Structures are given as structure tokens and as C-alpha cells.
Amino acid sequence: RSKRRGPLRRWRRRSEDSGDESVVERNKTHVHKKELRELHDVKLLQELKGHHSGAIWTMQFNPGGNYLCTAGHDGALRVWAVAAGTEGRQSPEQVGHSQGDTGEHSGASSSADPRANGAHTGPSEIAMVTEPLRVYMGHKMDILDVAWSTSNFILSSSMDKTVRLWHVSVEDKCLGMFAHPDFVTSVVFHPYDEKIFLSGSFDSRVRIWNIPERKVISWIGLEELVTACAFSPDGTRWLAGTFKGKVKVYEYDTMDYVTTIDVRSTRGRNKRGKKITGIEFVDRGKRLLVSSNDSRIRLYSMKDYSLVCKYKGLQNRTSQIQASLSSDGAYILCGSEDHRVYVWNTDNRHHLEPSFFHHVRKDRNEAYESFYAHDNIVTGALFFPGTKDSLEYVALRILLPVFIVYRFVALRHAFLSLIIGLLPRTPFAPALRCVRVQECPYCICVIQRRYQNFRKPKTETRTR
Numbered sequence: 001r002s003k004r005r006g007p008l009r010r011w012r013r014r015s016e017d018s019g020d021e022s023v024v025e026r027n028k029t030h031v032h033k034k035e036l037r038e039l040h041d042v043k044l045l046q047e048l049k050g051h052h053s054g055a056i057w058t059m060q061f062n063p064g065g066n067y068l069c070t071a072g073h074d075g076a077l078r079v080w081a082v083a084a085g086t087e088g089r090q091s092p093e094q095v096g097h098s099q100g101d102t103g104e105h106s107g108a109s110s111s112a113d114p115r116a117n118g119a120h121t122g123p124s125e126i127a128m129v130t131e132p133l134r135v136y137m138g139h140k141m142d143i144l145d146v147a148w149s150t151s152n153f154i155l156s157s158s159m160d161k162t163v164r165l166w167h168v169s170v171e172d173k174c175l176g177m178f179a180h181p182d183f184v185t186s187v188v189f190h191p192y193d194e195k196i197f198l199s200g201s202f203d204s205r206v207r208i209w210n211i212p213e214r215k216v217i218s219w220i221g222l223e224e225l226v227t228a229c230a231f232s233p234d235g236t237r238w239l240a241g242t243f244k245g246k247v248k249v250y251e252y253d254t255m256d257y258v259t260t261i262d263v264r265s266t267r268g269r270n271k272r273g274k275k276i277t278g279i280e281f282v283d284r285g286k287r288l289l290v291s292s293n294d295s296r297i298r299l300y301s302m303k304d305y306s307l308v309c310k311y312k313g314l315q316n317r318t319s320q321i322q323a324s325l326s327s328d329g330a331y332i333l334c335g336s337e338d339h340r341v342y343v344w345n346t347d348n349r350h351h352l353e354p355s356f357f358h359h360v361r362k363d364r365n366e367a368y369e370s371f372y373a374h375d376n377i378v379t380g381a382l383f384f385p386g387t388k389d390s391l392e393y394v395a396l397r398i399l400l401p402v403f404i405v406y407r408f409v410a411l412r413h414a415f416l417s418l419i420i421g422l423l424p425r426t427p428f429a430p431a432l433r434c435v436r437v438q439e440c441p442y443c444i445c446v447i448q449r450r451y452q453n454f455r456k457p458k459t460e461t462r463t464r
Contacts, residue, residue, distance in 0.1 A: 030340075032313060033367040039343065042371050046126050051078060055142075057320065057379065062148040065385030067168055068128065069154055071143035077156050079134040079168055083126050127384065136166050138174045144320075145186050149194045157184035163199055165211065178209055186229040186241075198238055200226035206240045208252075218255050222248060227320075228276045232302075233285040245273015245292055249305075261305050263292050270294040278322025282329060289325055289332070291316070297323045297334060299346075313368045314342045319379055326383050335378030340370045 027042040054073025061068050068080045141159035148154055153175075154166040163184055165176035182203040190196035195211045206226055207219040220240075228241035237258065240248045247261040264273040278291035287308065288300040297311040314321075314336040323334035325346070332344040344365055 027371045027373075029369050029371045031369050034345075034369065037369065038345065039369045039371065046128065048128065048130055051132055052076070055379075057142060058145050059380060059382060060146050060148055061382060061385050062152055062168075063150050063385075064152075067133070067148075067152070069146050069148070071146055071156060073142050075137070075139040075141055075143060075158065075160070077134075077136040077139070077143060077146065077154065077166065078132040079136075079154070081129045081133045083129055134166075134168060134171060136164075136172070136174070138164055138177075144184065147188045147197070149189045151194060153189070153194060155187045155189065155197055157187040157199060159183045163187055163197075163209075176211060176214065178214065180207075185225075185227050188229060188231055191231055191233055191235045193235070198229050198231060200229040200240055202226070206238070206250075208238075220250060220255060228279045228322075230279040230281065233281050239279055239288075241276025241279050241290070243275050245276060245294070247276060247279065247288075247290060259305055261288075261290070261300060263290050263298060265294070265296075270296065277316065277320050280322070280324060282325045289323060291321060291323045291334070293317055293319075297332060297344075307363060309346075309363050309365050311344050311368070312364070312366045313344075313370065314338075314340075319377060321379055324382055327385070331383075333381045333383060335373075335380045336370075337377045339372060339374055339376060339378060341373045341378055341381050342368050342370045344368045 027044070029037065029039040029042060031037050052070065052072060052074055056070050056072040058072065059068065059070045066082050068082070069077060070080065071077045136154075136156075139156065139158040139160050139162065143156050143158045145157045146154060152168045154168065155163055156166070157163045161180045161182060161184065163178040163180070164174050165178075166173075167175060178199070180199065180201045180203070182201050184199055184201050186200040188198050190198070196217075197209050197211065199207050199209065201207070202225050204222045204225055205219050206222065206229060207216045209215070210217045222240060222242060224242035224244045224246065226240050227243055230239050231252070232238070236252055238250055238252055240250075241263075242248065245263045247263060249258040249261070250256065251258060262273060263276060265271055274293035276290060276292050278289075280289045281287070281302075282289050282299075286302055288302055290298045290300065292298070293316055295312070295314055295316045297314070299308040299311075300306065301308050311323075311332060314334050315338045316334075316336065319337055321335050321337070323332055325332055330346060332346060334342050336342055345367070346365075
């Protein structure tokens with residue numbers, strides 16, 4: 001191993017079934033300003049190589065947690081199936097392609113079992129089928145963003161100035177193309193109406209499209225380049241992030257302007273706003289998680305648009321790295337340009353105790369754990385969607401054509417993590433990671449982490 005690989009250690013283990021030896025990679029985690037370590041025994045479980053050619057820029061799980069789509073520099077959209085037998089998970093046959101046949105804009109009938117191309121025969125701890133379920137070609141340049149609908153339709157936005165529509169049950173067929181005058185940086189489905197989607201472009205316009213009619217039903221021109229966009233969970237508002245560090249909020253029905261969130265520091269070198277790289281609603285739309293190119297992650301309240309907390313530690317100056325929150329809201333996960341993956345605890349319970357020499361601010365969080373993931377930039381990380389009683393995986397992507405799966409053993413919950421993009425985390429759920437590095441073979445890795453002294457997540461009773 002090169003010295004650049006960081007604190008990686010290798011063990012040989014013998015397979016119980018075949019008796020063959022395999023290499024297990026373990027990674028030491030770094031703890032910063034925390035009294036209690038929560039990540040232990042980080043292990044590399046799975047690595048998928050040789051599929052992507054070039055960087056992997058985006059990755060998303062479908063709402064059911066049965067598929068993962070990845071895309072990037074080669075202009076190909078690949079859909080991966082979650083391995084059968086993963087605890088607490090439905091099989092892909094139970095989700096999606098049968099629902100899509102009733103969609104008004106699908107235009108195709110269901111096909112045979114979509115997982116027939118890549119049946120999984122490996123051990124149960126392998127999170128993903130080793131071969132892609134679908135490979136969709138059509139884009140002529142890099143794919144920058146992807147989005148899933150609840151019935152497994154996929155939208156992909158590209159530097160070729162188009163958005164294309166696909167469905168996981170339809171092989172090698174584009175169901176629709178939507179042309180733009182410039183690069184399309186972001187795309188997202190309406191949460192309740194699959195016929196509608198939102199797109200952001202470098203022509204400084206945000207467009208709302210009607211899929212069956214193949215036309216724009218409304219648009220707004222902004223004064224800055226649009227780099228990210230999102231719908232609120234109830235579908236009543238939409239947001240657009242800009243190149244100069246602003247998040248614009250608009251009403252969906254009337255397209256009326258609501259407010260602007262200025263994502264920047266009050267002083268220092270980050271006083272001028274930097275590019276917004278990601279927008280994600282959390283806590284049922286009550287809070288907003290914003291990633292930006294000033295190496296900060298900020299959590300805002302949607303009640304008064306005030307800053308709740310700012311998370312520091314990662315390096316994100318030029319990349320389109322986006323953070324994600326776990327499903328229970330306990331952890332934030334994010335990749336970094338320093339080849340590491342960072343994890344913050346949102347309740348701040350493990351901060352160093354305040355003292356005469358050390359003051360703790362509730363609106364700042366520099367207490368994190370990180371681990372060295374790869375020789376290249378980790379462009380994102382995602383928690384694998386899962387059930388309460390299953391292991392938790394994380395998907396990661398790196399500036400390298402590689403997907404990697406790691407396994408963690410830590411203090412509270414058990415989860416697997418991967419290096420690909422952003423990861424939405426749930427306690428005890430599987431996940432995987434996608435990594436891309438120039439002039440290097442691409443691969444996928446899965447990571448699992450176990451927590452000791454497991455504490456059940458807090459339950460809340462909410463009334464509308």
C-alpha cells in the first residue's frame with residue numbers, strides 16, 4: 001500500500017463456504033472534538049469495478065430502496081439492484097416496474113424480471129448485485145443529476161442540454177426528452193404529481209415541466225446561475241440554489257417569490273456566498289440542509305428561515321459535493337475533497353464539555369468523526385434506505401470510476417456505508433458507495449458500522 005492510502009490495514013479471512021481466502025480492509029477513524037467515538041471497525045465489504053468510464057457525478061436510491069442509479073462523465077445511466085436476501089428489504093420484483101405500467105407517460109409495457117441480468121449468488125453481507133441491472137445510453141455529455149419518482153421513473157439531466165425520462169422496467173429506451181438552452185444542473189420530480197418535474201439550468205432559469213404534454217408550464221428567471229433545486233415535501237413550494245450562495249424560495253401554484261436565504265458567513269473569507277451544491281429537506285420539511293462550496297453544511301429552520309446549526313470539518317471548495325441526513329435525523333454524512341468521509345451527530349451530545357478554555361456554541365458543530373475512504377476525492381455519500389431492524393449501509397462516490405462498500409462497527413447503530421455521493425441514513429440499513437477517479441478503474445464499495453450500547457431512536461407523537 002502506498003503511504004497516500006492513509007491508515008488502512010489488511011487482514012486475510014477464509015470463506016466458510018468455499019474455503020478461499022479474501023482480503024479485508026479496515027480503516028481507522030479520526031475523532032475531532034468529541035468525547036465518545038461512535039465509529040469503530042470500518043471494513044471494506046464490496047467493490048464493483050469496470051463499469052463506468054470516467055467520473056461518477058451523481059447517485060440516488062429509489063424511494064423503495066431496491067435500486068441505485070449512478071451516472072457521470074461517460075453519459076451512461078446505470079441502475080443497480082440491491083442484493084436479494086438483504087435483511088429487511090423487499091426484492092426489486094415487488095417494487096416499481098409493475099407500478100410504472102399504469103403511468104400515463106410511461107408509454108411502455110412491463111418486461112420480464114428486470115433482475116434476471118444480474119442474479120446475486122454471493123454472501124448475504126454483499127449489498128449490491130455485481131452487474132448493473134440497466135444501462136441507459138442517450139446522453140452525449142456528462143450527466144449531472146438524477147431523480148427518482150415513487151413509481152420508479154428516472155429523470156437524468158446532462159451537459160448536453162437535455163433532460164431524459166426512463167423507467168426501470170423498460171430496457172434501452174428513452175421515454176421522453178426535454179431540451180434546454182444550456183447545461184441542466186438539477187432536476188427533481190414533484191412529490192405528489194409524477195407528471196410534473198422541476199429543472200434548473202445554467203441559463204439562470206428554473207422551469208416546471210408537464211411530462212405528458214412535453215412542454216414548460218411555467219418558469220422563473222433568476223439573476224444568477226442555478227446550481228441546485230428542490231420541492232418541499234408537501235409540494236407547495238420549490239427552492240433554487242444559485243452560484244453566488246443564495247437559496248430562493250417560491251410558491252409552486254402562483255410562482256410568487258417568498259424569500260431568499262443568504263448562505264454565507266458574516267465575516268472572514270466566506271463572507272461572500274459560494275456555490276450551492278445541494279438542497280435537501282429534512283424533518284418532514286421543517287428544516288433545510290444546504291451544502292455549499294465554502295466547506296460548510298448549514299441547517300436552516302423553514303419556520304423563520306434562520307440558521308439552526310453550521311457543520312464544519314470537510315473540504316469542499318470546487319466540487320459538487322452534497323451532504324445528506326439520516327432518516328431519523330441523528331447523523332449527517334458527507335464526502336470531502338481530502339479523500340475522507342465525515343459524520344456529524346446532530347444532537348451535539350458528544351461535544352467536549354465547555355470549560356474556561358473551551359466554549360461550545362449550539363449553532364456550531366465541529367465535533368465529527370471521519371475515515372480515509374480513497375486516494376481520490378469523495379464526491380458524495382448516501383445512507384442506504386432500510387428498515388429499523390436491518391443493517392445500515394452508506395453509498396459513497398469518489399472522483400474515480402469505482403464503487404466501494406465499507407463496513408463499520410461503532411457505538412449506537414449498525415450500518416453499511418459506501419463512497420459515492422450523499423447518503424440518507426436510517427438506523428440499521430444497508431448502503432453502498434460509488435467512487436470515481438480520473439485515469440483509474442471505477443469500483444463500488446460497501447461499508448458497515450456497528451454501534452455498541454445501542455439506544456433506540458426517540459419516538460415522537462405529532463398531530464396535524
